[in-house]
Amino acid sequence: MYLEFFGLREYPFGLTPDSSFFFADESRQGALDTLRFALESGEGFIKISGEVGTGKTTLCRYFLQSLGPDTISAYILNPQLEPRELLQAVARELTLSLDQHEDGQQALQAINQALLQHAADGKRVILLIDEAQALSTASLETVRLLSNLETEKRKLLQIMLFGQPELDSRLEAPEIRQLRQRIAFNYTLRPLRQDESGAYLEHRLRLAGYRGWALFSPGARRLLHRASRGIPRLINLLAHKALLAAYGQGRRQISRRELLRALDDTPQAFNVAFWRRVTGF
Known part of the structure; x- marks a missing residue:
């Protein structure tokens, strides 16, 4: 789906436990x-x-x-x-x-x-x-x-x-x-801290073959961490959906807008209405 668009060899945010993506926080x-x-x-x-x-x-x-x-x-x-x-x-x-x-x-x-x-x-x-x-x-x-x-x-x-x-x-x-x-x-x-969440995103993207500039904007990273509570599986789920949303819009970077679209489809994450109020979207 979005692999070629983002220059990836494989999907970076799969939900299946994969020891090759182990992140040593x-x-x-x-x-x-x-x-x-x-x-x-x-x-x-x-x-x-x-x-x-x-x-x-x-x-x-x-x-x-x-x-x-x-x-x-x-x-x-x-x-x-x-x-x-x-x-x-x-x-x-x-x-x-x-x-x-x-x-x-x-x-x-x-x-x-x-x-x-x-x-x-x-x-x-x-x-x-x-x-x-x-x-x-x-x-x-x-x-x-x-x-x-x-x-x-x-x-x-x-x-x-x-x-x-x-x-x-x-x-x-x-x-x-x-x-x-x-x-x-x-x-x-324990869940990942905010700085660890950002490093986790970069770690998985690099292992999947990404070589471009920061794919997730600072605002998207902060929102992703808070919405996922630093839980790796939720980070994977939201990041994957955000990449799909960006690909569908032809966008090369993930902003808070794409994260909110991912949150709309993820009841496990924090209340979406709350995030729309605090982010202005």
Whole structure:
């Protein structure tokens, strides 16, 4: 659509998590550093939380791609699984075949044997669970049982939970307090600051091939940041729609006018009538 018009190789503001566009602002770099430190120190439980759209999945995938050959990863993207299904999913990620009729204890024993072999081979194993707030209480207890797999010297499995703030509330439940007590590192992703939002726009545009002058006017940048509250997914959505609006009008720069058109079509953003009053459009 607008790629050739703006001199782009690919769409810069897609909504699908894409680790090649990872933006290392202060908060996301801090989360990445926490994950790396926890991995190196061998801690059993790590939790990364953040509001919808703050980039947890992108961070998770970027971290996965940065792992060396001495680390084996199991990545659970859809955790809406009952305990036995969760164990089966972990086993599949570890290329371990389990009998569908094995009970939970047998499955844990099989996974434990596989982890012991990996440890003997000098490999560390990590389990990453995305959207962890969707885990049932029973499945959270299964995660805790997985964290029990250890030798006298080290954990056989490091577990990293990524979830929305609801995960924090879930972990406050008395019945899973044992799991909560085992979390060694917590990190909360925050939205982008205004200066970071501008750098984020430039970062994605340059990676997508843009080589021209500032594509978004200063006023458009300020409005985009305030309307999106600095949430990367909302920035992407509004920026994409603004580019479409500018392309439709044959405009080479995005002004507040194009942003307001994008806001008209985006109920997730702040009230459009308010922005029309304060901007005069």
